[in-house]
Amino acid sequence: MREVKYAEAVRAALEAEMAADESVVVMGEEVAALGGVFTVTQGLLDRFGDDRVLDSPISEAGVVGFAIGAAAEGMRPVVEIMFSDFVLLALDQIINLGAKIRYMSNGQFSVPLTIRMPGGGGTNHGPQHSQSLESLFAHVPGLVVAMPSNVSDAYWMLRHAIRSDDPVIFLESKNLYFRTSGDIDARTGPDGFGARVARPGGDVTVVSAGRMVERCVLAADELAAEGVACEVIDLRYLWPLDTASIEASLRRTGKLAVVSEAVEFCGWGGEVAAWAGEHCFESLDGPVVRVGAERVPIPYGHALEDEIVPTTDRIAGELRKLAIY
């Protein structure tokens, strides 16, 4: 397959699932004629028509609730939230309804719904367009939280999400949309919910997800030059959390760092750290290190953002300290 950009991979996944299943519909702000503010849905209107690609009013709660209702009656809607920050307007529908219908109804309903949203920083969009809210969703029973870090995962994980019979929060990285390209792995279908090893190594385990995986790999490259082999594990899903992959790596390395774009305090990195402390205590040769965003809004300019969101330098520095143990 030809090399594609991350945004194109997302679009290719939408096209593939829409072609395969008529119950897949795309809804969201500016998704039809405009093709999405990040061009992800470009061309879908022409190919699939306006009864499958639906421009919505600027009504996140209403649209998500509507899509939940449609999903519970057998449709497979894919809702695009323009920036992940805007999903906060729809949290009641997601958390109180979409994530709970199945449970509350004793299994009478399923909600095969995908909510796609570009999150994170790196595009100078300022504090209300740059948050990393994944920890919040990972906390909610009933949801799947997907965070693809690369082109191939963006494609296959989205296809997996759309086929899922459960609601999936699909967090894309807008920083990666046009900056990252690559090949889409040739597979016959999506694989499971497992993590992947982004870079093998035997000295330190580095667990990350989404946009930070790239920085972890770069930091690992720096440390490799210094003789420290870091194994970078790309979780791909924050829930379900692939603890088996973390454990397998940690048993070999004895050292664990968790790197998140999300705010470190009360974030998913703390969950991984606590899990490792409880389940892999005897394998640990040093403190579990968290490297996450400061508990500060994400500022506009790169110079300021780099003070808040983990940079390759900061990650490498923390890994160096950990490697000494």
Next chain:
Amino acid sequence: MTQTAANPHSPADVFTGLPVGEAGLAEAHALYRGMTVVRAVELEIEKMHRLGRMSGSFHSSLGQEAAAVGVCAALRDGDMVTSTHRGHGHALAKGVPMEGVFAELFGRTSGVSGGRGGSMHLHDRPSGFLGENAIVAGGLPWAAGAAWARRRRGGDDIAVAFIGDGGFAQGVTHETLLLARFWASPCLIVCENNGLAHSMPSDRLFGAPGSIARIVEGTGMHARYVDGRDVVAVAETAREMVARVRAGTPAFLECGVYRVRPHSLSDPDYRYRPKSAGPDWLALNDPIANLRTRLEAHAANRVARIDAEVAAEVEAARDRAEAAERPPAAAAKSFVYTSPELQNHA
């Protein structure tokens, strides 16, 4: 909108005549039975709480029965309904089995939601009762989306979303009013204006009954007001609206009713209205008593027989429900996810 809004707070004989002919009388008796079922079940639930045999919260729709029963009388079995925290009447009127409702409130496995939902989470797909929703107006977009999906997949089923006057203040209500029109969802939104959003008088927010329908009419949606003390009028109006919705356009019905009971079992409503407000209103406006009086003029025995049958039915359903099994511990963690892989992980 052609009707003049009647204030359901003030006593007045607003009742239209009974439907004519034997078929009309049969329908009026069916409406009477439907309201009697709702009243009897809810009174029984109150009693169970008083006796400590049920726990948690309960929101009574006493006095509002005509809205639920009148609207649902205009629906077919395949039509869908979403409801509110005050939704027992809607559930029963849509055909949810009374025993399943009781069992749910007793927390039993045989409850419609397996005993894990309780009073505010009745769900019964076979009856078309998609569910209550404890978040005010939270179920409205569900109904709109469900109706839209059903229409796309063929057939002409519709959905009714019940909300209250309190729910009309929610943003998602206004978003859904717009979306339902924009995406042509065949749904009927029924706003039961019961005069009080918890302690907030509806007229302080919206003005006199009928004002909510006028606001909606201003958005371009077909909207009407009906006096919810008259179940016959509600059913007639609902039939007109349902026909319009079934043809493919959403509509809005404001139903003037009154919340006789406190907001919930634990609500000290004497802090915001006279203690006698509920009972006084009921004494003059009770939709059940008023229909009863009119029906008795035709055939007293028939009404008395319905009362006796319903009372026996309620007692038997409550007994069976209470005697049913409690869910096993493992049930607490089931049905979080549909996918077996994810469910096993949960």
